[in-house]
Every structure is written in C-alpha cells, then in structure tokens.
C-alpha cells in the first residue's frame with residue numbers, strides 16, 4: 001500500500017527545496033520535478049535530440065547538454081519558445097515522475113516538489129493526495145533568487161511573470177506554509193507541525209528538533 005502523496009509547490013525562490021529537505025529529514029521519500037528536468041536535458045539525456053530538432057544546435061553546450069542560460073534567456077523572453085519547451089519536456093517529466101512514484105518504498109510518505117504544479121493542475125492533481133504551497137511575498141522571492149543564483153532582478157521578474165500568481169496557488173492549497181520569515185528554523189518547524197497534523201508524531205530520531 002502506498003503512503004500519503006504530497007505535492008509541494010511555490011513560486012521561484014519561495015523555499016520549496018528547503019521545505020522538501022525538512023520533509024526528508026522527517027523520513028519522507030522526496031522527488032523533484034526540476035531534478036528530473038535536469039536529467040532529461042543533461043548530455044545524453046532523453047530530451048536532447050528533441051531539443052536539437054526544435055531549437056537548433058545553438059541551445060546545446062560543448063558537452064552536448066542543454067545550455068541552460070541560453071535556453072533560459074530565450075524561454076523567458078518569448079512565451080512561444082517557453083510553451084514549445086514545456087510541450088517537449090512536461091510529458092516526459094510527467095512520465096518519469098510517475099515511474100519514480102511507483103518505485104517509491106511501500107508505505108513511504110512521498111513528497112513531490114513540483115514548481116509548476118498549479119500551472120499544470122490537470123496533470124498533477126489526480127496523482128496527489130494533498131497540495132502544500134510554500135508562500136512568501138514576491139519581493140522576498142526576488143531577493144532570495146538573486147542571492148542564490150546571481151541572476152539580475154529583471155531575469156527573476158521575467159520568470160515570476162510567467163508563473164501562476166500567489167493567489168492562484170493559495171486557491172488550490174490544502175495547506176499553506178508561510179516562509180516569509182528569514183529564520184529557516186521556522187520553516188522546519190512548520191513542516192514538522194504539518195507532518196504531525198496529517199500523519200501523527202514523526203518517527204523517533206527523525207526531524208530537525210530530534211535529540212542527537
């Protein structure tokens with residue numbers, strides 16, 4: 001029998017990866033749509049031939065993988081390019097994640113980090129028992145992404161402009177985790193509280209606040 005399957009989403013830089021790490025520390029089996037996308041577009045990845053056909057060799061780097069900066073610049077400057085990239089990658093991401101979910105250890109709590117869950121709700125909702133939204137003000141998303149990735153503000157704003165609004169995400173959430181605070185321990189505590197609410201006390205020895 002499979003365990004609870006939780007979709008974790010939020011805008012760029014909202015804190016999804018940090019929140020997923022907190023779920024993992026409690027014993028959840030975590031899967032990441034961005035990581036699947038990166039594997040598909042790495043040298044020799046299953047999407048490389050299709051990318052070359054769609055966009056030409058100039059979107060590939062010297063190793064034959066996707067040149068991410070070049071693709072990012074094109075995809076977020078032109079919605080038609082982004083839609084073409086998504087049409088090519090999203091069905092493959094969907095298939096790979098479904099296979100990974102089916103291969104998860106029996107009974108494990110599964111947490112799926114899916115940045116575009118709300119934008120692709122029809123694809124993901126049937127796969128999930130619960131949706132958790134990591135929420136923070138847009139300005140905080142911008143600051144965090146600029147600090148983490150070194151992107152200029154305009155680049156972060158261009159990505160945010162192509163994503164679902166905060167309100168659209170909150171409308172489909174079964175639970176919202178507020179990550180506005182600059183104290184990451186507050187995020188860990190919120191994840192732990194949600195685990196307790198849905199699943200009971202975390203297993204002994206697991207979790208950010210466990211002794212030892």
Ligand SMILES: CC(C)(COP(=O)(O)OP(=O)(O)OC[C@H]1O[C@@H](n2cnc3c(N)ncnc32)[C@H](O)[C@@H]1O)[C@@H](O)C(=O)NCCC(=O)NCCS
Pocket residue numbers: 011012013033034037041066067068069071072075082085086089093114115116159162163
């Ligand atoms: C455009 C690409 C090459 C840029 O790569 P880069 O390494 O710079 O960014 P990375 O993949 O780490 O994504 C960072 C964040 O950008 C945002 N983002 C990525 N793709 C999209 C998109 N199509 N629409 C809106 N936001 C997006 C997400 O918040 C994501 O977490 C890459 O994001 C990509 O291949 N995107 C298409 C696949 C996709 O939709 N991925 C999202 C997972 S479902």
Ligand SMILES: Nc1ncnc2c1ncn2[C@@H]1O[C@H](COP(=O)(O)OP(=O)(O)OP(=O)(O)O)[C@@H](O)[C@H]1O
Pocket residue numbers: 010011012013014015016017018019034115144145147148179180181182183184187
């Ligand atoms: N509560 C917090 N306090 C301080 N820094 C934080 C907090 N939450 C996240 N961060 C930092 O902000 C940055 C973005 O967080 P994270 O990578 O978890 O976001 P994400 O939603 O997974 O982003 P992306 O959509 O780009 O994958 C990271 O450098 C992370 O360490």
